[in-house]
């Protein structure tokens with residue numbers, strides 16, 4: 400019997416949020432890792448650009464995410480410590496809305512079911528403590544004390560640097576053209592070479608469908624906008640927690656001042672899908688930004704309502720906004736992580752750990768059955 404010589408144990412394809420974290424956790428587990436990124440590591444053309452990300456434990460999307468979020472927070476702190484990078488700012492995260500709105504009900508269930516440190520701020524108390532927010536009658540706040548902000552580009556860079564320090568070979572500006580499962584492994588095809596590995600982790604974000612057509616996530620843009628406050632200190636990280644708010648069908652999120660001059664705000668889930676990731680338009684006419692300016696005028700009156708800048712990014716979405724995480728049913732040597740649907744960044748390190756466990760051990764202690772690729776009929 401001939402023993403095939405492999406170039407690595409695992410190849411990670413796409414070194415954005417999930418891929419950089421997967422490479423870090425795989426290298427840390429002692430695996431020989433190859434990584435491929437079509438652009439430079441920590442670029443801003445995919446799902447991980449835009450300077451900041453909210454980290455929330457009190458979860459609008461449902462309390463079932465809390466075990467993942469708890470482990471993710473530990474791993475964020477570990478990555479910050481080993482890299483010496485300030486990539487997590489524990490500002491807390493404030494959820495605002497009427498108490499019986501479904502996202503607020505989920506927030507309350509998350510904190511009570513999982514005993515999370517939090518404060519419920521009744522309407523008047525919220526108005527007094529955080530006058531930066533203009534409230535509607537009856538709205539309350541729930542402050543998720545363990546929440547905060549992440550620095551996405553810095554975090555991706557830190558994870559990739561850690562992976563490299565532990566021996567991972569990460570190729571930048573190297574798009575993968577095909578993955579070919581077969582024999583006892585998988586062949587990874589680039590313009591320059593073909594690599595044989597035991598397992599592949601596909602973390603190609605909005606581009607997933609180009610490599611794995613049966614996991615063709617819907618690509619949606621997400622626009623971020625930055626607004627200048629009149630009173631700068633009132634919006635500093637110590638005074639103004641990250642926030643997420645649902646009022647009158649407007650879903651607004653934002654972060655305190657990080658760049659020394661502006662508050663980041665965005666809308667979720669309002670941007671129409673694109674035909675594909677290569678059709679992203681990064682310049683928008685002023686008229687496209689009017690709804691967010693209107694929301695800022697209504698809800699954050701201390702900010703000048705004309706944005707000083709904006710950025711257009713994108714993420715891959717699934718129909719149920721639940722990610723696809725697991726081996727392909729017909730090609731178990733290919734593990735796919737995709738479709739994080741606008742809320743995956745905060746969980747990237749725990750999904751990196753899960754990818755490492757799936758690729759190296761064939762299983763994970765986390766319950767990811769609801770994320771199975773087979774639920775959309777995905778096959779190799």
Ligand SMILES: Cc1cc2nc3c(=O)[nH]c(=O)nc-3n(C[C@H](O)[C@H](O)[C@H](O)COP(=O)(O)OP(=O)(O)OC[C@H]3O[C@@H](n4cnc5c(N)ncnc54)[C@H](O)[C@@H]3O)c2cc1C
Nearest residue numbers: 413415416417437445446453575604606739741743744745
């Ligand atoms: C503007 C915006 C705001 C967001 N806000 C939040 C938030 O506040 N909190 C939160 O938790 N989540 C948030 N999210 C969601 C989160 O950022 C994403 O879910 C997450 O980044 C998805 O990670 P990913 O690894 O799947 O994709 P990406 O980070 O885009 O990584 C995919 C990588 O694969 C590379 N690639 C693709 N194809 C190939 C190929 N063939 N060969 C080589 N490389 C390839 C790409 O270049 C890219 O680097 C937000 C998303 C956006 C866009």
